[in-house]
Amino acid sequence: MRNLKCIVAYDGSNYHGFQRQDNAITVQEVIENGIKRLIKQDVKIIGASRTDSKVHARGQVFNLNLDSSIPTEKFSLALNTKLPDDVVILDACEMNNNFHARYNTKDKLYKYQIYNNKYPSPFYRNYAYHIYNQLDLLKMEEGLKYLIGEHDFTSFRSSGCNAQSPIRKIFDINMEYKEDLIVLNIHGNGFLYNMVRIIVGTLVRVGLGKIRPKEVREILLSKDRKKAGPTAPAHGLILEKINY
Structure with a gap:
């Protein structure tokens, strides 16, 4: 019996998240069904992150x-x-028996894509949050700096979050630009439920002039979800990398 660590890439457009559910198709279900077709055995996989x-x-x-x-x-x-075209196994390696994809995680890198143009793009419709009003990128960059470091991120988690502690550490958060596409990179030791999407929703409000950049710090310190911005759409979020 081998304990394999696998890296998988997927387009989440057609799935109800990664983790198996009874009444909806998920990435885990597709992979486990593929394994069963391959080796004629029922196998349960352990995912590192329960993407939505x-x-x-x-x-x-x-x-x-x-x-x-x-x-x-x-x-x-x-x-x-044995897998559909929107789910691809990129690598597999043998680990010791103690390796656990979720519990051994050290840090994660997420990306969030925003398409900032008057008109929507048919090419980014499933992969970026469309904002038609012009965003002030300098103000957004100023606001995101308040999130770097170890903080209580209660203001940036959804009510359904069951994490025992709201304390998380963001090592780095920055933005990249390519024409009308804005990519937010956020690297941290862990993330609360919907934390990245709420951060994005808050920064978008900063970019639209509805929140001053320094208010991001005030929102963080308030520990009040109602003071943060809305939860940005799921389809702009990408789990980029997990380190062990």
């Missing part, structure tokens, strides 16, 4: 205990033949 419906990933990680003669170096290619 419509959220995408370039570097989601899962592990599984595998009892199969398929060589580890060929497992990704073999499994991909």
Whole structure:
């Protein structure tokens, strides 16, 4: 029995998140069904992050205990033949028996894409949050600096969050620009439920002039979700990388 760590990329447009559900199709279900077709066994995978419906990933990680003669170096290619085109296994490697994709995580990198143009783009409709009013990027960059460091992020988590502690550390947060596409990069040791999307919703309000940049710090210190911005749409979010 081998404990394999796998990296998977997926377009979340057609899925109700990563984690298996009883009444909706998920990425986990698709992968587990693919494994069953490949090795004729029922296998349960353990995902590192429970991405929401419509959220995408370039570097989601899962592990599984595998009892199969398929060589580890060929497992990704073999499994991909059993998966739909919007789910791709990028790598597989053998780990010790103690490795756990979720519990051994050290930090994660998320990206959030905003398309800032008067008109929507058919090419980004499933991958970026469309904002038609012009955003003040300098003000957004000023506002995001208040989020760097270790803080109580109660103001930036949804009511359904069941994390025991709201304390999280953001190592870095910055924005990149390519024509009308704005990419927010946020690197932290962990994230509360909807934390990245609420941060984006708040920064968009800063960019629209509805919140002053320094108010981001005040919102953070208030520990009041009602003072932060709305939760940005899920389809702009990408789980980029998980480090161990």
